[in-house]
Amino acid sequence: MFQALGTHGPELSPTMGLVLDLILLSTAFLLLSAPKRRSIHDVMLMATLVLSVSLLRVVMQPLPNIQPVTVACLLVGAQLGARRGAAFAVMVAMLSNFIMGDGWWTIFQAIGWASVAVVGANATLVLDGVYNLRRTCIAAIGTAFMFDFIVSLSIIDGTFGVVDFMLYLLNGIPFDVLHAVGNIAFAVWFGAWFASILEEQPTRETLDTTVMEGYGIDA
Amino acid sequence: MDRRPLLLVALVVLMLPSFEATAQQSAFDDEFNLGWEHNFGDVYITTAPLFHDDAMFVRTSASWGGNDGPSVSSFNLEGDLLWSFGNPNSTRHDMAPLMVVDAGNGACGSWPNMLIIGWSDGLIEAREPADGSVLWTHQSKAITWGISGSMEHENDRIVVPTRSGVVALCASNGAVEMEASTGLGWRNGVSVVEGEYLLGDEDGVLWAVSHSGEVRSLDLQNGKIRHAPLLTPSGLFVQSQGANGGTVSIVNTTTLTVSARLPIGPSPAIPIAVGSTVVSADSEAIRLFDCAIECYQTDRAPFRSNGEIGAVHHGQFMLPYNDETIGWGLIRIASNGSLVLTTVNTGADGYGTSSPGYYGTSEGEYLAFGSDDGVVFVFTSASKDAQPIAGDERLEFDWMAQGIVFLLFLSLGGAAIQLLRKNHASMVKFFSLYAVLIGLLIVDGVALQWAEMVEDLSTPPSDDDGPWDPAWDESWRGTQIVSFTIDGEVRSAGGFEGYDTALELTLAACEQLGIEITSEPTGLGEYVVAFDGEEGEGWEYSVDGREPGVSSESKPLDASSRVHWYPAEAR
Numbered sequence: 001m002f003q004a005l006g007t008h009g010p011e012l013s014p015t016m017g018l019v020l021d022l023i024l025l026s027t028a029f030l031l032l033s034a035p036k037r038r039s040i041h042d043v044m045l046m047a048t049l050v051l052s053v054s055l056l057r058v059v060m061q062p063l064p065n066i067q068p069v070t071v072a073c074l075l076v077g078a079q080l081g082a083r084r085g086a087a088f089a090v091m092v093a094m095l096s097n098f099i100m101g102d103g104w105w106t107i108f109q110a111i112g113w114a115s116v117a118v119v120g121a122n123a124t125l126v127l128d129g130v131y132n133l134r135r136t137c138i139a140a141i142g143t144a145f146m147f148d149f150i151v152s153l154s155i156i157d158g159t160f161g162v163v164d165f166m167l168y169l170l171n172g173i174p175f176d177v178l179h180a181v182g183n184i185a186f187a188v189w190f191g192a193w194f195a196s197i198l199e200e201q202p203t204r205e206t207l208d209t210t211v212m213e214g215y216g217i218d219a
Numbered sequence: 220m221d222r223r224p225l226l227l228v229a230l231v232v233l234m235l236p237s238f239e240a241t242a243q244q245s246a247f248d249d250e251f252n253l254g255w256e257h258n259f260g261d262v263y264i265t266t267a268p269l270f271h272d273d274a275m276f277v278r279t280s281a282s283w284g285g286n287d288g289p290s291v292s293s294f295n296l297e298g299d300l301l302w303s304f305g306n307p308n309s310t311r312h313d314m315a316p317l318m319v320v321d322a323g324n325g326a327c328g329s330w331p332n333m334l335i336i337g338w339s340d341g342l343i344e345a346r347e348p349a350d351g352s353v354l355w356t357h358q359s360k361a362i363t364w365g366i367s368g369s370m371e372h373e374n375d376r377i378v379v380p381t382r383s384g385v386v387a388l389c390a391s392n393g394a395v396e397m398e399a400s401t402g403l404g405w406r407n408g409v410s411v412v413e414g415e416y417l418l419g420d421e422d423g424v425l426w427a428v429s430h431s432g433e434v435r436s437l438d439l440q441n442g443k444i445r446h447a448p449l450l451t452p453s454g455l456f457v458q459s460q461g462a463n464g465g466t467v468s469i470v471n472t473t474t475l476t477v478s479a480r481l482p483i484g485p486s487p488a489i490p491i492a493v494g495s496t497v498v499s500a501d502s503e504a505i506r507l508f509d510c511a512i513e514c515y516q517t518d519r520a521p522f523r524s525n526g527e528i529g530a531v532h533h534g535q536f537m538l539p540y541n542d543e544t545i546g547w548g549l550i551r552i553a554s555n556g557s558l559v560l561t562t563v564n565t566g567a568d569g570y571g572t573s574s575p576g577y578y579g580t581s582e583g584e585y586l587a588f589g590s591d592d593g594v595v596f597v598f599t600s601a602s603k604d605a606q607p608i609a610g611d612e613r614l615e616f617d618w619m620a621q622g623i624v625f626l627l628f629l630s631l632g633g634a635a636i637q638l639l640r641k642n643h644a645s646m647v648k649f650f651s652l653y654a655v656l657i658g659l660l661i662v663d664g665v666a667l668q669w670a671e672m673v674e675d676l677s678t679p680p681s682d683d684d685g686p687w688d689p690a691w692d693e694s695w696r697g698t699q700i701v702s703f704t705i706d707g708e709v710r711s712a713g714g715f716e717g718y719d720t721a722l723e724l725t726l727a728a729c730e731q732l733g734i735e736i737t738s739e740p741t742g743l744g745e746y747v748v749a750f751d752g753e754e755g756e757g758w759e760y761s762v763d764g765r766e767p768g769v770s771s772e773s774k775p776l777d778a779s780s781r782v783h784w785y786p787a788e789a790r
Contacts, residue, residue, distance in 0.1 A: 065662075066655070133644070167673060170673045171666075171669065174662055174665045174666040178659070178662050185651040188644075188647050188651050189648055189651070189652075
């Protein structure tokens with residue numbers, strides 16, 4: 001299953017890599033499947049988001065720990081909910097790592113960004129269609145450290161003690177801070193725009209129901 | 220209350236790094252052209268080339284596994300080799316600075332112009348500068364190595380710091396006039412102060428030896444003393460290299476007591492004094508001290524240098540950066556006493572420890588830079604040699620650097636304008652961009668410093684170098700040792716001296732053991748990929764039993780460091 005224990009967690013064999021991708025895909029599918037039928041618009045929106053944010057992550061790879069995906073996950077969680085936010089996070093982690101390098105850490109990145117999306121869904125970053133920059137910035141700072149911590153867990157194996165792990169975390173603090181600063185920049189420059197394109201448009205069925213309820217007509 | 224003026228001042232202050240970034244342009248390229256260069260082969264140049272009477276003397280040192288041995292050579296100013304000789308008994312680490320003594324006479328006789336050379340096997344030679352012929356010699360005792368520090372000339376005496384003491388030789392014939400034992404030394408240069416010879420040792424003891432050989436000592440207890448003590452108006456300036464950083468001690472030479480101590484960074488360089496000003500450097504910074512009344516640090520600039528510092532043109536100083544990219548630091552002391560640092564690339568860039576040699580004549584000025592690759596580059600002032608050289612770097616435009624500076628100004632300027640317009644949301648936008656750019660520019664340096672600090676915090680202060688392997692040669696004690704665990708087999712090499720970083724020492728050990736090393740550059744330093752073609756899951760290393768959080772090329776060593784390389788999967 002695992003080829004060896006490396007410096008960044010177990011090295012995956014090709015079979016294990018395939019199993020890992022299947023698990024991640026299944027997770028994303030389960031998170032997206034819901035009793036409510038999604039419109040083609042929703043599906044296209046999600047696909048476009050996943051593709052574009054993955055591409056952005058790949059393009060920004062040379063910049064150390066500048067992670068546009070974190071703010072994207074926050075806002076997708078805030079606007080589309082925790083389930084779709086987590087699905088978005090899993091798919092972005094998987095797709096971008098196809099290009100940047102797949103491995104054990106993909107699981108932790110997927111979990112990390114999914115957790116960010118859950119935070120976004122519960123932090124009231126957008127209220128009544130109004131983007132709250134201050135709350136988003138605070139969440140962006142906190143989730144930068146949270147994500148980096150979760151991904152750091154990938155280094156733990158049988159030979160890595162608690163003290164070693166604490167030192168590893170301490171050594172990473174400058175990069176965690178840079179992650180947080182980058183998140184703030186994304187939040188203030190693109191947050192409002194990104195939140196607006198994610199805003200759910202009412203379906204025709206919803207509009208009909210609203211009108212009928214307004215006029216006291218039984219459906 | 221309108222807080223905008225306050226915020227505007229804060230923004231202006233934040234612009235200072237941008238100004239500093241643009242101030243890195245150096246006038247060196249406008250003044251000097253590369254005149255000639257000479258490649259000495261598989262050797263290092265670890266002490267400054269020395270000019271005298273229109274001739275230049277260059278000494279080289281070598282690693283134990285190298286193909287070429289150490290030598291001393293003489294050139295004329297046009298680059299023609301006049302003479303060259305080696306020492307077959309050298310232990311190869313020859314880095315004692317050369318010294319020229321002008322002709323004179325004294326109580327023990329008369330002497331002509333002489334070039335004085337101290338060798339690593341303990342041999343002291345006086346040679347005729349014009350043709351290199353031997354005038355006299357004296358053999359001092361070598362213990363693993365012999366002479367590695369700077370010498371002095373006092374009246375009719377040549378004062379030489381030997382491995383285990385100090386010897387004063389008659390300048391006329393090399394006869395011993397005084398000899399005294401002190402502690403074991405390394406780069407333990409000697410100073411002549413008020414009729415005494417002052418030098419330090421590897422145990423951190425400062426020694427004062429009188430003309431007649433009476434010895435006084437003071438244990439500074441701060442680490443190794445690896446430079447000639449400097450006399451300043453406030454006292455003797457002595458640097459110590461400790462396990463967790465350096466210390467400057469100001470010593471009263473009459474009572475031999477410490478009057479002040481100042482903290483400095485790790486692995487201090489060899490300081491230089493001009494009047495009451497002392498220029499020093501270490502792995503953290505270049506430091507300026509004012510020692511007119513009481514010695515104190517007046518300014519500092521981030522830098523990494525662990526070797527010699529040289530006085531050059533226009534009252535400036537130059538020193539090598541101990542890394543492969545930065546090149547050389549050129550220091551000017553401004554009229555307000557502050558330190559102005561620019562950097563220069565000369566071709567002799569990367570891991571050097573020798574300062575440049577400088578020579579000024581009415582016809583022009585010369586600067587000679589020795590590299591760790593065994594090449595000396597001699598630059599001449601533009602007024603003498605005005606024709607442009609091929610590939611003039613002044614015409615090159617660094618788009619990346621200029622683009623970043625432009626973005627810094629744009630983002631901060633935008634923030635200031637939006638602040639004045641009371642558009643705080645837009646101000647935050649521009650300022651966040653500025654913060655990201657600054658963060659990207661400094662994160663590598665900050666991360667390295669941070670990792671070293673974390674390592675220091677996590678490691679209790681100790682001089683323990685880790686367990687001693689019984690298989691090691693006893694003569695390796697007190698020297699630098701490297702071990703490799705390859706395919707479960709441990710191979711070791713020891714007896715090394717003077718290597719400043721783990722990577723330098725590793726390369727020397729690989730050369731001696733015949734191990735092929737493969738490495739590749741990364742953003743955080745050179746990364747060792749394989750030994751003898753074995754890549755495994757990567758390679759890790761420890762120094763004195765501890766795993767550093769930095770690349771091996773950034774890990775400073777002391778004289779008895781033990782480096783161990785092992786496969787990552789063995790951790």
